[in-house]
Amino acid sequence: MTGPPEGSGYLAVDSGGSGLRVVVGTAERGPLARRASDEPVRTGDRGIDPEHFMARLVPLVRALTAEAGPVRLAAAVVGATGLASLGAGLRAELPGGLAREFGVRRVALAADAVTAYVGALGPRPGAVIAGGTGLIAIGTDLAGWHRADGWGHLLGDCGGGAWIGRAGLEAALRAHDGREGGSARLLACAEEVFGPVAGLPAALYPRPDRPAVLASFAPMVAACADEDLVAAGILREAARHMADSAAAVCPSGGASRVAVTGGLFKIGDPLLVPLDAELAKRLPHARRVPAEGDPLHGSVRMAAELSAGPLTLPGDEIILSMTTLSGD
Secondary structure: OOOOOEEEEEEEEEEEOOEEEEEEEEOOOEEEEEEEEOOOOOEEOOEEOHHHHHHHHHHHHHHHHHHHOOEEEEEEEEEEOOHHHHOHHHHHHHHHHHHHHHOOOEEEEEEHHHHHHHHHHOOOOEEEEEEOOOEEEEEEOOOOEEEEEOOOOOOOOOOOHHHHHHHHHHHHHHHHHOOOOOOHHHHHHHHHHHOOHHHHHHHHOOOOOHHHHHHOOHHHHHHHOOOOHHHHHHHHHHHHHHHHHHHHHOOOOOOOEEEEEOHHHHHOHHHHHHHHHHHHHHOOOOEEOOOOOOHHHHHHHHHHHHHHOOOOOOOEOOOEEEEEOOOO
16 A cells, blocks of 8 residues: 655656656655656747647656656756756746646756756866767856856857867868868768768758767767877867866865766767866866766756755756745
8 A cells, every 4th residue: 555645756857959858756765767758849939848848748747656656746857958048938837837737836947057067066066067069167156156158059169079070070171172280080081971071061051950960070080089180189179178168167165076977078088188187277276076977867966955945056047947836
């Protein structure tokens, strides 16, 4: 016979370009059930579409609560890619939608950079470099949040996957043209992946997924770095950009930690070795530590804390907004 619903149940969500990942749990027992959907939430004129978000989320949560047993969902944390610039609709409508569907009364909406931070470091002062197709650094002294870069592949994301891939393809085109700074090795790799490089502009520029296509070449740059000076130089410059961003957001206190998180760093030592060297130069007071978990882990950590009381992390109307609805 099942017991009564627990009052500290939580819902934790990670929403990104690859879809939704959702966890239901309690502060006492931890995560109880998890599910994922590979359909991303739509964006439109209003930014991230709150109706589509709920349409994707509700069946997942219904299935999770059935699996987890009787849990009263007291709190929810939603980490979402694009929340800072595209999240006005979510901030306006999602707390009410979660209250109507699941009885949730405390809701935190967080940019994915925030959940990446919490997943990597927890509620501690420091800085996190989140690298994938793009690149952003986020830091906190536990009094406020600071972010650097994350401006997209046309205006920034310096050192991210698209940046590295674009630099590698530029070096390939330089070799094709006979200009200085070219790499015959990267030219051969580019033609192996994309075909004759003379056709690259026509094939690449019209694509809506252009940043992801550029980022897909970053592992090839890393694979060439051991034997190709140009490729190694691209990764050293990427590391300098990352360290610049981390230095811009890291608190100056001696207790600060620095971690990296995201799929970009799976390319390993060709990037991590120069990055460690740059971080040691730029942030000698900060301790480099491995990331403890990913953005979903950050959402779970925050949701467990919120289900039992207030968050210890500082709020921010753009990247970490918190709503408490009546009836709590």
